[in-house]
Amino acid sequence: MTIADIEHIIEAWAPKWIAWEKDNVGLQLGDRSRHVSKILVALDVTEKIVTEAIAQRAELIVSHHPLLFRPLKAVTTTDETGKLVLKLAKSNIAVYSAHTNLDFTKHGVSFAFAEKFGLTNIRFLSPLKGLSSKIVVFVPQEHVERVADAMSDAGAGVIGEYSSCSYRISGTGTFRGSASTNPFIGTANKLETVEEVRLEMIAPRGAVNTIVSAMKTAHPYEEIAYDVYPLENDSTNYGMGAIGDLPNSMPLKSFLQLVKKSLKAEAVRYTAGAKQRVQKIAVCGGSGSDLLQTAVRANADAFVTADVKYHTYHSAEGTIALVDAGHWETEQVILEPLAKRLREAARHSKEQLTVRVTKFSTNPTHYSY
Numbered sequence: 495m496t497i498a499d500i501e502h503i504i505e506a507w508a509p510k511w512i513a514w515e516k517d518n519v520g521l522q523l524g525d526r527s528r529h530v531s532k533i534l535v536a537l538d539v540t541e542k543i544v545t546e547a548i549a550q551r552a553e554l555i556v557s558h559h560p561l562l563f564r565p566l567k568a569v570t571t572t573d574e575t576g577k578l579v580l581k582l583a584k585s586n587i588a589v590y591s592a593h594t595n596l597d598f599t600k601h602g603v604s605f606a607f608a609e610k611f612g613l614t615n616i617r618f619l620s621p622l623k624g625l626s627s628k629i630v631v632f633v634p635q636e637h638v639e640r641v642a643d644a645m646s647d648a649g650a651g652v653i654g655e656y657s658s659c660s661y662r663i664s665g666t667g668t669f670r671g672s673a674s675t676n677p678f679i680g681t682a683n684k685l686e687t688v689e690e691v692r693l694e695m696i697a698p699r700g701a702v703n704t705i706v707s708a709m710k711t712a713h714p715y716e717e718i719a720y721d722v723y724p725l726e727n728d729s730t731n732y733g734m735g736a737i738g739d740l741p742n743s744m745p746l747k748s749f750l751q752l753v754k755k756s757l758k759a760e761a762v763r764y765t766a767g768a769k770q771r772v773q774k775i776a777v778c779g780g781s782g783s784d785l786l787q788t789a790v791r792a793n794a795d796a797f798v799t800a801d802v803k804y805h806t807y808h809s810a811e812g813t814i815a816l817v818d819a820g821h822w823e824t825e826q827v828i829l830e831p832l833a834k835r836l837r838e839a840a841r842h843s844k845e846q847l848t849v850r851v852t853k854f855s856t857n858p859t860h861y862s863y
């Protein structure tokens with residue numbers, strides 16, 4: 495399996511185009527064509543993780559937080575990042591980072607977080623909008639299947655767990671080719687009418703160019719009539735945070751114990767909300783304070799996230815239980831599901847691949863009692 499194959503597996507799940515625009519996701523260091531047989535998965539790329547990767551003879555580190563975030567002006571041993579880059583390059587270890595794209599995808603960080611509490615009916619707390627387009631193309635009847643299949647294969651027609659979704663309606667198309675044309679149907683300079691199907695498929699905005707080019711290759715016409723419309727729909731596949739229900743309501747104090755136990759958190763900071771008992775729980779892995787009001791509007795009894803500021807607790811107090819369980823704690827939940835996905839993909843393609851989750855915590859914060 496090559497690094498390019500690993501990129502493909504991760505990006506089919508968490509495409510780069512959904513990442514925050516200022517983020518830096520994807521392959522950060524290394525050669526895409528290199529064959530890999532051992533991967534180390536970690537939240538951060540630190541000295542400890544690089545040493546572990548060398549000891550395990552891993553050819554690739556897959557991290558959540560990017561190794562390279564701010565542009566480097568020089569790669570030297572005088573700063574921490576430069577030191578790590580040089581050490582990785584010397585050991586021929588590549589680095590791939592899936593950051594906000596992994597936060598925003600279905601079954602990504604926040605879904606994995608929600609699953610830790612055993613929540614049911616898990617969905618996005620704030621679905622992303624404006625990520626889809628509608629592609630409409632006019633196709634002669636006998637070529638519809640071929641064009642629809644090509645568009646599906648390129649990523650069109652996915653709505654939630656459903657794929658190959660399309661809408662088709664028959665009608666009459668007209669055209670008159672100039673003297674220089676070579677029409678697939680009819681003759682040049684003559685008004686032609688032809689039975690066509692209006693084929694509509696939804697498409698991720700980031701994949702429109704690929705889908706249109708696949709559609710053009712499969713379409714029989716010399717000049718193809720097609721439209722691309724931007725959509726403002728809520729995305730079913732991408733969003734921020736997650737919300738779901740505990741199987742039974744429980745006192746806030748018991749819920750805080752559950753949070754600590756499920757996230758390997760030594761302690762949590764919190765403010766109480768309006769209710770003594772909680773059942774509807776909103777979560778966001780990492781710094782999710784911006785979603786507080788969304789959680790309130792969604793009638794969540796509690797919102798669990800990280801990096802919460804003093805004044806944010808004030809806005810929540812008496813309204814919604816707000817729990818800060820730690821940045822590392824609320825994000826490390828994705829490491830096993832990420833490793834599992836890579837292992838399953840390797841097994842599926844009968845490739846030898848060992849994927850390990852780091853045995854170290856890269857959490858730089860500690861508690862003192």
Ligand SMILES: [Zn+2]
Pocket residue numbers: 559780781821825
């Ligand atoms: Zn983070």
